[in-house]
Amino acid sequence: MTFATAAPPLERLKAILAELADLQHAESIADWDSRVSMPPEGAAARADVVATLTRVMHERFVSDEVGELLGALEGLDDPTDAALVRLTRREWERARRVPGELAAEMSHSAGIAVAAWDKAKAASDFASFVPHLERQLELKQRYIACFPETETPYDVLLDEYEEGMTTAEVQKVFTRLKEELVPLIERRQPAPELTGPFPVEAQQRANRLVLEAFGYDPAAWRIDETPHPFASKPGFADIRLTTHTDARDLTSLFSTMHEFGHGVYEFDIDPSLARSPLAQGTSSALHESQSRMWENLVGRSRGFWRWFYPKLQPLFPDALGTVDEESFLQAVSAIRPGFIRGDADEATYGLHIILRFELEQELLAGTVEIRDLPEIWNSRMNDYLGVDVPDDAHGVLQDMHWSIGLLGYFPTYQLGNVISVQLWERARADLGDLEEQFARGEFGQLREWLRDHVYRHGSIYPPRELLQRITGSQLDPEPYLEYLRTKFA
């Protein structure tokens, strides 16, 4: 385009990145639609759409032109522009390593594998999923091979979701957690159990009440039902949450608060960053720190329930009529080892992640065979949490992540838990007693603090730098462990 060639390099780079952001949004719309709206027979055509968008984005991004523009834009004064160039260079160098055909294959086969996973999980039929998982692993190996200078293959994957994170560092944090979590779980106290049913419509009303108190605005947000909850942003000022409401329990309420945390991080990014790679949360762990903060540090706090239990109880007169606030709080906070990561409490959650972190490294190293996964999974679940997995739907097939090639992603969930408490301690130091505000149904001060310190910056600061700026320290499991010890003393 003539006008682009004549424009200064920064403008040209921004125009290319804006176009890529639009295509990324198109992919996100297609993805959201495939999980919320699409009739099942549309899956094959949809896989083509996503693969083509991925390839087009890849081709445009890895062009020499982008490299030349980056070269011409070293040492910019404006810190936001400098951050844009830094992040773009990091992604461009990564993307240059990966052939377009491999990127398209990964995307295309993920579309097919996730549909296969869906069926396999419904039938608890691991065997039918094996060829798809083999394919995902093979593609992941080819992807890792594009980064031959990285000594630890798993580091390639970690760094993609969590800039600068290493397997060794995760290992160190997880070892420390395991040391404390296993005895903490063993020492758990018996807790009251809630028995439903919790009618779905009343749960949806409860979800809306909480979301609106947190600052959900239907002009820019929506929430739908899907089997697996997620949050996405198919455009700036367009935030989509999903939840899975099941009359047997109140999981949906907590998962809704979880997805709100992801949504609000994206929603509160400074609008001046829109249509650029800076307009997204800075890393998976930082993102997860926000979903966990809203789900657990807010949503399982005493103050929150002081406000919300009087609203929730009348929605479920049969199930909660005779349950007092204290018993309810104990019931929803209790340590209860189970099979399902997504339903896990704050203490056992980490062990679910540690299991996956170990297995992913073993799969990559070839020390575990895919066909042996169910057996190893079930045996370790017994070792770590003392539970007997009843079938693969409640075991190795429970998560979609591997079907879409997300390896190296799980650890960021647990790092998010760790970071959430580091940030929480800082917010409390600045804002005073948050629980008192929550007890009045007020969440605005916390949200503003988070917007100011975390959300608005998008990806301007790499995760380490952001954490250091806010807390004055690096990744540190001790505040999180202290929080758990206090809570479950």
Added chain:
Amino acid sequence: MTFATAAPPLERLKAILAELADLQHAESIADWDSRVSMPPEGAAARADVVATLTRVMHERFVSDEVGELLGALEGLDDPTDAALVRLTRREWERARRVPGELAAEMSHSAGIAVAAWDKAKAASDFASFVPHLERQLELKQRYIACFPETETPYDVLLDEYEEGMTTAEVQKVFTRLKEELVPLIERRQPAPELTGPFPVEAQQRANRLVLEAFGYDPAAWRIDETPHPFASKPGFADIRLTTHTDARDLTSLFSTMHEFGHGVYEFDIDPSLARSPLAQGTSSALHESQSRMWENLVGRSRGFWRWFYPKLQPLFPDALGTVDEESFLQAVSAIRPGFIRGDADEATYGLHIILRFELEQELLAGTVEIRDLPEIWNSRMNDYLGVDVPDDAHGVLQDMHWSIGLLGYFPTYQLGNVISVQLWERARADLGDLEEQFARGEFGQLREWLRDHVYRHGSIYPPRELLQRITGSQLDPEPYLEYLRTKFA
């Protein structure tokens, strides 16, 4: 891509066209989402997404490479491949005329104008829509100027939706229709009127019953509520209908059958044509002939209601309990001049279209000013149909078409009515008494006939050729007029 360059020309062309079909699907997903799911504040980002997809498609399509491949693929033996090359050449030559920036501007401004139209219509505020309509008209003039050899500017627009159609030919058909329709409407008999309310849930049940009898399969189709009904195909084997259910009347039932006609045309295209420009209905008028056939020739037939009235009546005991089948049939078929095109009966519909056909030509010629549109609209509505338009929401603002730059499109609706009866006469000659089948709730033979003669071919035959192959004649208003005369005798 290396592999593409090495492949034979036909394969290379097909690979490019498949990629473009995927991007077209991405645009269609984004469009469907914006009308069904998107929170309102997502509109600005969505306009960027659509503009970028349009520009990317345009750039890829108008490349010299496509031109060279087309040049290397003259005179293919395989008739489907030859049709692909013919259609691609027609579209490529058209697209080469239009600068990418103009195409993107048209797309981007349409996204903004349609939101403005939405608000303007809700407030019946034409003045707020004027600048957007001016912009659309200006862009349309620039578009027409890309085809300087076409003597009649309106021909440029018509030919886009209806290959080979000319203003003169439409004028001739419409003059003949006007001659007959005006006296036919004047001679109308009084007819019973239905009075609601018709509860929305019962209407949605009725819609599903009819759709399922017609062959709607939830594995590949869905139906949603939108203010303005439409059908779209965001992927092969992925058909989306929408309807607008209003408790005051049964319009939704007929508009659902209408959109089914569009959907089934797309759904029944031969799967071997997927991911190519042949995988779509061959023209707007042919498409409309199918929506009109299912809405009117099937859905307002005596046989259809012999089957369906006993199912519909119990869904609305209050409104229909004392209405017999014959009165109902008269009520839903009656000639009733009104303001709204979308609600118009089979006889008055044509005059709504003729009004728009005239105004569009006058706007392009500059003989009508945009600011004078409401006055002229209302005055002609009175001349043609004897009705007094109460406000612009029920007048010039009723249709979205102009807001998205659709000029030259309205005539195809009425040509569709004309063609629908031409095809219907042929189907009846082949299949015998369709009404008897409908009275048993059987629509399969008609659908199979249509699939075989019309749908499966997609765009292999241009509209004139398809009509000639099936009916042995060209566009002819007489069967349609004869049908109306018989029905309203």
